[in-house]
Amino acid sequence: MAVLSISNAHLAFGHVALLDGANFSLEIGERVGLIGRNGTGKSSLLKILAGLEKLDDGLLQLQQGLTSVYVPQEPELRADATIFEVVSEGVAEAKALRARYEIHDENDDLAWVQERIEHIGAWNWEQRVDETLQRLGLDGSRLVGALSGGLKKRVALGRALVAQPDVLLLDEPTNHLDLDAITWLEELLNNFKGSLLLITHDRAFLDNVANRIVELDRGQLRGYPGNFAAFTAAKEYELQNEALFNARFDKLLAQEEVWIRKGVEARRTRSVARIQRLEAMRLAHAARRDVQGKVKLDIDTGGASGKIVAELENVFKSYGDRTIVRDFTATILRGDKVGLVGPNGAGKTTLLKLILGELAPDSGEVRQGSRLSVAYFDQMRDTLNLDATLADTISPGSEWIEIGSQKKHVKSYLGDFLFSPARANSPVKSLSGGERNRLLLARLFARPANVLVLDEPTNDLDIETLELLEELLAEYDGTVFLVSHDRRFLDNVVTSTIVSEGDGRWREYEGGVQDWLLQSKRAAALQAKQAPAPAPAPAPAPAVAAAPAAPKRKLSYKEQRELDELPARIEALETEQAQVAALLAGTELYTQGAARLAEVTARAGQIEDELMGLLERWEALGAR
Known part of the structure; x- marks a missing residue:
């Protein structure tokens, strides 16, 4: 049974139809992943279902008495309030009803108030908030304004969950969350009893949470049973069939166009029905919305760096009494693709600055390689001038851009990143979050560099762009440092992973996230298996020098x-x-x-x- 649905839905942004007669329904207990390219209207659809925006045309139906909660990408929270106060906003009706009951006057209908309090469980709303905070690992007394982005996202989720809604609508819930928090959120959502509709481009998250995928593609909503892996196989088959059908249609249309233009003799005998069919085919071809082109990514690696990019030996770095990096030793070679993984605040940025020589260690030695040319991808988009045009952002003061030995017009280059020529002179502030990230990538790849530092490049990027970015980085001849919480992206790109293991200790593992998890799990099991049984403490013995380590063979x-x-x-x-x-x-x-x-x-x-x-x-x- 559907808890909400839209029928024959239409929504346009300017001349672009985001929804074009689309249909969708969310069933009881479903966990639906909503995917699609940046700018196709996913967030707008979520806001419509949440009652925050309206369709241009079509029907929105909600189950009677339905309660739904919407959590946007960047939740608005009162900075001067405590976590307890903000999460309590999710039970605002319960608070108001109980307060009304406790300070009622003689004109109040207490019977109705008491019945409503019983119905929504308002007597113990404080207990509900406390239990939710405990599940989320939040300290209710902390001020929201002092929290990191990841903790603010937890607070917003807490405010939504404490309301115990029938439907949970989440827009990019994994943004700003570290790997531990994403794993925690997966478990939380899998245990959620209501219906769930979420937008995310985290493929591993979709595989672990969703039981149906809905794609918003060219104004239509198409559903696919199963998780993202099942969707990928089904979508590939569907696109092959669509391409085959379009090719046959176009061939027939071309034949009919030749026929209609034949000489006088043919025109005398031509069929009225055939002409009508040709006109219908022309209209169908004009109305067809073809698959949008793919992003074309290319990068100028500039001159090659030396073989060694950086060598670190017994490096320590502290801030105050907190050690960020403790006794870290590593060698980074040209062409390495290194992932950095750790909780928010663990010190990934500090470690990167040490590796690249932007920060001096308290002790230990750091040696940089020769001929390094570093380009940075900015996680928070702080370097984007929102009033500048797209063209000026890529190539200030010039209509041309050089990538290696190739010279391109800036509009053509922007077209490689799916920005139409008409948008080249639009301001950056007119772009969506995903489009701004795509613009940052365009600017990054336009600069010659043999070392790329990518800090959360996957946020807001659609899945197809992510996959193309993976291919580019895998083929890139230079060195890549990648900070990301997207497990699938890391697994597909990196050759080694530097992991925070707490207390300032970092360890490098061969391979990606799954390799690290397998290796660390296996090592822990072996260590537990080999641990000797506790024995009585032996009598003190004279110290013996440790035997020298056997030389490596x-x-x-x-x-x-x-x-x-x-x-x-x-x-x-x-x-x-x-x-x-x-x-x-x-x-x-x-x-x-x-x-x-x-x-x-x-x-x-x-x-x-x-x-x-x-x-x-x-x-x-x-x-x-």
């Missing part, structure tokens, strides 16, 4: 060959793992019988064991 030819082949074997297993996960998350497998289900489930376990073994072998050989 060089890899044999066979071992080196094995090490070279391991990445391909790991990648093949990971691909199969993703396919098996998509099968288990979809619905088709469960119609194929118990034997097939058992076979696929068993294979999933085998893949995990095989992958763990290969990763351990890779780490062991790589350490030598």
Whole structure:
């Protein structure tokens, strides 16, 4: 049963139809991921469903008595209020009713007030707020104005959840959250009893939370059962069919156009019905909204840097009595793609500045490589002049831009990033959040650099642009430092991951986030297994000098060959793992019988064991 729906919905922004006769319904208990390109109208649709905006035409239907809560990308919170006070806004009706009951006058209808208090559970609203704060790990006495972006997002979610709504509408809920907080949010939403509609471009988050994907594409809303992995397979098949149909249609239209332009003899015998069909085909072709072009990303790497980008040895850095980096040693080589992972406030930016020589360590040694040319992607978009035009942002004072040996007109270059020529002279402030990020990428890639520093580049970018950015960075010859909480993006780009392990300690792991999680989980299990049983304390003995560490043995030819082949074997297993996960998350497998289900489930376990073994072998050989 649908809790809300829209029918034949129309919404336009200027001459662009965001909704063009679209239909959608949200069922009881569904968790729907709403996806689509930047600027297609996803946030506008969410606001319409929340009652904050109206359709130009069409019907919006809500279940009687429905309660819904909308959490925008950037929630507005009272900076001078405590967390408890802001979260309590979610139970505003309960607070007001109980206060009215406690200080009523003789004209009040206490019977109705008491009945309403019982119905919405208003007697114990403080307990509901306290329980919600405890679940979210929030200190109710802290002032909101002093919180980080991630904690403010938690407060906004707390305000929504304490209301116990039937429907939760979330716009980019993972923005500003670190990996631990995203994992926590996944669990929270999977346990949510109501219906959920969320906008996000975090593919791993969609895979773990959504049970249906709805895509807003060229004014239409199309639903796909299952998570994002299942959607990807279905969408690819659908686009192939659409391209085939359009090609056949265009060929027939071309044949009819040739026929209609033939000589006098043909015109005398032509069919009225055939002419009418041609006119209908022309109208259909004119009305067709083709798939929007892809972003074309290219980058000027400038001159190559030296082989070593940075060497750090026993580096310490503190602020006051807090140690941000403790005894960190690492070597970064040209071409490395390094991910930095840690909770908000762990010191990722500080560590990056140490690596790049922008900050001196308190102790230890940092050596930078030669011929480094660094370009930065700014997470908070502070460097964008909102009043400047798109063209001036990319190429101030010139209509041309040079990328390597290639010279391009700035409008053509902006077109590579899906900005139409007509928008080249529009101000930056007219862009959506995702479009501003795309503009920042355009500006970043226009500058020659052999080291890229990307701080949360994935926020607000649509999934297709994310995938193209992944391809570009994977092929980029220079060095990349990537700060992100997007697990899938990190896994697809980085060659190693530097992880905060608390108390200022950082450790580098081979591979991406999943590799780190597997390696750390396996290491913890081995450590627990090998830990000796507690024994009585031995009598004091004279100190003995530790035996010198055994020298590292060089890899044999066979071992080196094995090490070279391991990445391909790991990648093949990971691909199969993703396919098996998509099968288990979809619905088709469960119609194929118990034997097939058992076979696929068993294979999933085998893949995990095989992958763990290969990763351990890779780490062991790589350490030598």
